[in-house]
Amino acid sequence: MADRRPARTAPDTRHVSDDALRQLVGFNIKRAMNVIAGDLRTTLTPFELRMVTYSALTLIGDNPSLSQAQLAAALSVERPNLVNVIEELAGRGLISRDRVPTDRRTNALRLTTQGARLLAQATEAVRAHEAQLLDGIDPADIATLRAVLGRIERNGTERI
Amino acid sequence: MADRRPARTAPDTRHVSDDALRQLVGFNIKRAMNVIAGDLRTTLTPFELRMVTYSALTLIGDNPSLSQAQLAAALSVERPNLVNVIEELAGRGLISRDRVPTDRRTNALRLTTQGARLLAQATEAVRAHEAQLLDGIDPADIATLRAVLGRIERNGTERI
DNA sequence: CAAAATCGTTATGATCTATATCTATAAAGC
DNA sequence: GCTTTATAGATATAGATCATAACGATTTTG
Numbered sequence A, B: 001m002a003d004r005r006p007a008r009t010a011p012d013t014r015h016v017s018d019d020a021l022r023q024l025v026g027f028n029i030k031r032a033m034n035v036i037a038g039d040l041r042t043t044l045t046p047f048e049l050r051m052v053t054y055s056a057l058t059l060i061g062d063n064p065s066l067s068q069a070q071l072a073a074a075l076s077v078e079r080p081n082l083v084n085v086i087e088e089l090a091g092r093g094l095i096s097r098d099r100v101p102t103d104r105r106t107n108a109l110r111l112t113t114q115g116a117r118l119l120a121q122a123t124e125a126v127r128a129h130e131a132q133l134l135d136g137i138d139p140a141d142i143a144t145l146r147a148v149l150g151r152i153e154r155n156g157t158e159r160i
Numbered sequence C: 001c002a003a004a005a006t007c008g009t010t011a012t013g014a015t016c017t018a019t020a021t022c023t024a025t026a027a028a029g030c
Numbered sequence D: 001g002c003t004t005t006a007t008a009g010a011t012a013t014a015g016a017t018c019a020t021a022a023c024g025a026t027t028t029t030g
Helices: A025-047 A051-062 A068-075 A079-091 A113-133 A139-158 B025-047 B051-062 B068-075 B079-091 B113-133 B139-158
Strands: A095-100 A103-111 B095-099 B107-111
Touching: A025 A051, A025 A113, A025 B025, A025 B113, A025 B139, A051 A068, A051 A079, A051 A103, A051 A113, A068 A079, A068 A103, A079 A095, A103 A113, A113 B025, A113 B139, A139 B025, A139 B113, A139 B139, B025 B051, B025 B113, B051 B068, B051 B079, B051 B107, B051 B113, B068 B079, B068 B107, B079 B095, B107 B113
Parallel strands: none
Antiparallel strands: A095 A103, B095 B107
16 A cells, blocks of 8 residues: 555656646637647648748638738738738748739738649648548537537627 | 729728638637637636636646646646746745655645635636637537547647 | 828737756666 | 766746837828
């Protein structure tokens, strides 16, 4: 009945319970998000893209000629923080940034041919990695996941 | 058939499609997480707690006498970054931090009476806010959400 | 034409995150 | 035992993220 210590100078491997935190749905979402973000980071590294730059490319591709203000809003990023992102993408020749004649305050963002190609390659890799993360999960459950997440998002944003 | 511009100097309200990003489950999780994190932030503000400090208190309450290294691992935080958190909580008298006689390298973290009381109050508020975010969602779907998130987490961590 | 608002931008600070390194302690290997 | 190796907590530091104020240029409002 002696206390059987782990011995060794090895790391403290005693089990730590996170049951209380796990009761909160938000905590589970955060943990899953950490995993996904980490995986996404490694997936995008070969393309020299980050989550923001990839998301920006995707939104620009889906909404040609949108402005930085629109993109910032869609990305949930403050406009000043988007400037460097745009600068980086434009500097790499992945997007074009043209002053709009009808409103010379705004920039019209568009994918270049090179940007569209890189986006397509990155998207393929991202989808493949996400498929691995979702491996073994019933598609119906994923549909439920989407629905529930959407509802949480609406509950939190509309109710302000 | 004229182009009906928003006119005004008002913000660009043209609809921006994020359909492509929405196809990725990870993007939906991130958006829901943003909402939850924002709500949690306002919920914890009255208690002068952040997500880390709240999580730390919860884990310490659930695992009395755990070490900082254990806590850091459970929180997915680097040990150096936990030091200030512990310092803050100890400075406010919410936790005690005692050198362990059997291993004088490690600290045993425990909630003080005051810390336990604050944690209980904060937890009540957090649960109430989370219930609002989950309002109108079928409990069975929430169970599915938990299961799917857990699977994603395991798929991402075990497969390394 | 004057006033107000928006766009992109710059500057700046606060916060978060990761890494290298130090000490003191403890265990492992010979 | 004594040396080597490893861990715990802490310090310092750099990088990345994120939020806010303010400016010039431009456009719309009144």
